[in-house]
Amino acid sequence: MTDSDTSHSAAANSAAEKHATDKRMTEAEVVAELRSGMTIGIGGWGSRRKPMSLVRAILRSDLEDLTVVSYGGPDIGLLCATGKVRKAIYGFVSLDSIPLEPHFRKARQSGAIKVMELDEGAFYLGLLAAAHRMPFYPTRAGLGSDMLAMNPEIKTIQSPYPTPPYETGETLVAMPALELDVALIHMNRADLSGNGQFLGPDLYFDDLFAMAASKTYLSAEKIIPTEAFRDEGSFHTLRISRIYVDGVVEAPRGAHFTECPPDYQRDEAFQRQYAATAKDPQAWQTFKQKFLDAPSHEAYLEAVESSP
């Protein structure tokens, strides 16, 4: 190998590297990777830091029969209201400032969707098991409650270790892995290659959603150079590694109307408007046409801006 070969191949490698690590995509390109019938995990918590621009892109697609796994908020509500959901897996579904999610309630009360309702800690362990490629993790959560009767597919297991002073081991719930085809999460900041930074009070379980999924797509308020992360927050805020991330979407106000502090708080007035549409089919149609049918995230933001 000559010197010139070496330098040529180094340059080629460097170019390939640059190409391989730029994972930028649009919402439409992410949705093009999804298929009907998939199990999709959505990060955030209630009405907090939800990847709403990606959720709305799903609403506009012809995807259907989805299984949605989420610490549920308006993501589940909107997907139910537009008939995208075959099954919802959740510990709760809430809009936080509005405790009960009206669109989700409507879907439940009409029997439109199947559900796997879990203790929210058991839900965490299901994600953790999937992240660690374990079939289940044991927990006491669910023993004695109706969680097991509601979900006959969840089994118990006897500990092989005795529980002193007893001679036998205790019976525990074997919380099955919540394996995801795809995870969608929203971060405050990301770089081109998919490292994600949260700047708010809680990461929630977004790292586990990413790890539990075959493919993860991350939207972020802003894409910044990797070197700039530390100007935004301490290294404790760098909790999503690009090794788990397949695509990055820059989506300013991408979590609207859920909160995304410190970038913005929840748009409570908009959330109230959204919630009220569950009672009124005409209002729902107007809301859908005005906001959800907007062909892009930019068009959606314009519609939000121009609405009184």
Next chain:
Amino acid sequence: MTGLPMTDATRAEICVVACAEAFRGDRNLLCNPIGNVPIIGGRLARATFAPEMVYTDTVSSLVAGNYPVGAADSEKVEKAVETYAPYRTIFDIVWSGRRHVLMGASQIDMWGNQNIAAIGGWDKPKAQLLGLRGAPGNLINHTTSYWVPQHSIRSFVPEVDVVSGPGYDRMRELGAPGNRFHEVRRVVSNLGVFDFDTPDRRMRIRSLHLGVTLDEVKDNTGFELAMDATQDEVAVTRLPTGEELQLIREVLDPNNLRDRELPA
């Protein structure tokens, strides 16, 4: 006046003190009340007779200090953060057992089974509520108390539609050692205070709030409540002291959120 019972206390303030009393004796654990009256009660307990409890700001921190209930207020107040405690850490605390939660119940029965999930069963509920949330894990791991601001035959029912948080009959069925961390300590309603200190662990009247009659409680309860046979009459819930009223009114709830949860 400090230390003497006051008679101008509202029902909501009596309930705050009843919630605080649920935490008496708790030491190094997370005091985790949910709802305004329970939160004021928890903070009152820590500010007075249970100083060793730690307290969550309900966002992501365990915080010191006495400050007003309500997110908007607490954001304005400089809080001394003792520990960073995002949701993941809260689950760790739940599983460690170092927690006493005081939460709501849409329905509760004589064994202390709680429902916050759905009315009319779970297959196709008449009314979908919050979901199981953390109730199953809470009950099997640490002490729990309940706050029911509207005591009626719709909330105190013979049988709950869904068991979110299991009560004593379910724990008897489960048996030892699985049930060893379960304790439903107290139920506080707008009418009285209830516990399970009975031989078969069925719900017992512990005290009635000032001005509440036994008939009123019986008429509004969908099952038979146990009563202490050794007493001629049912005890009256302890009234707030002057110091407690001052803390409630001036420090912990100056905007009177307690009355919004429990109209006088």
